[in-house]
Amino acid sequence: MAILRCPHCQFLKEVADAHLGKVAPCPKCQKPAKVVETVKLVNAAVTQFLELKKTQGELEQRLQKSQATLEQAIQKHILLNRERNLLKKELEQVKTELTTLQQQTTTSPPTVEEDIDTDQNYTEGYAFENQAYSEVLNDFKPIVQWFKQRQIIIEPNAKASDISGYFDEMAVMLGDNLALLEPLLEGIRYRQRKGYDKFNLELNPYIPKLCEI
Numbered sequence: 001m002a003i004l005r006c007p008h009c010q011f012l013k014e015v016a017d018a019h020l021g022k023v024a025p026c027p028k029c030q031k032p033a034k035v036v037e038t039v040k041l042v043n044a045a046v047t048q049f050l051e052l053k054k055t056q057g058e059l060e061q062r063l064q065k066s067q068a069t070l071e072q073a074i075q076k077h078i079l080l081n082r083e084r085n086l087l088k089k090e091l092e093q094v095k096t097e098l099t100t101l102q103q104q105t106t107t108s109p110p111t112v113e114e115d116i117d118t119d120q121n122y123t124e125g126y127a128f129e130n131q132a133y134s135e136v137l138n139d140f141k142p143i144v145q146w147f148k149q150r151q152i153i154i155e156p157n158a159k160a161s162d163i164s165g166y167f168d169e170m171a172v173m174l175g176d177n178l179a180l181l182e183p184l185l186e187g188i189r190y191r192q193r194k195g196y197d198k199f200n201l202e203l204n205p206y207i208p209k210l211c212e213i
Contacts, residue, residue, distance in 0.1 A: 003041050006033035014038075150197065 001014045006026035013027065019035045026033040140156040147154050178185075184201065191199045 001038055002035045003038050004033050004035045005041060006031065008033075 002017050002020045004013045004015050004019070004024060004026070005011070006029060008031045009026060009029040011026050011028040011033070015035055020037060022035050023032050024035065025031070144154060144156065184203075187201055
């Protein structure tokens, strides 16, 4: 059997083989339609179907690749967003630490070198009201100066303490044992330069050697 196939409205109808190759009006749309062999029509339909199926497969593969690429992009975006938030937190922490450091620097006590009046010599006496004790009270000048640097005003009582010769003896002892005490003295000088109000020094390493003096 032959088939009349309308290319306009896709109407199909089996007709006698005697009409094969002829053109006749389509019973549905009245437009011209050609009568073709059934086998050729089926082969053409199968070929077209296979081509469409192949195209569909290619499109599905492209779609899968696009979806995979999209998922990777989303994951990358999430990771970048997390990293951005972490960096933002670290930046805020650094800003806070910097602000704290600036405040500490601004409010920190001045160093020993800044407080010492270099225009005055330690050998000059203080102007105490009782001039009879001026020379004795002058021995207290390093102590008074130490408290003055910390904004503490004191007035030594020369009658209550007698330290005459004490500093001389200490100076001689320090001079004789300078090599032994140099690390300890350097530690004291370092903390004085830093303006520490108080500090601890480990004396145990020096006690056995000092006992031998």
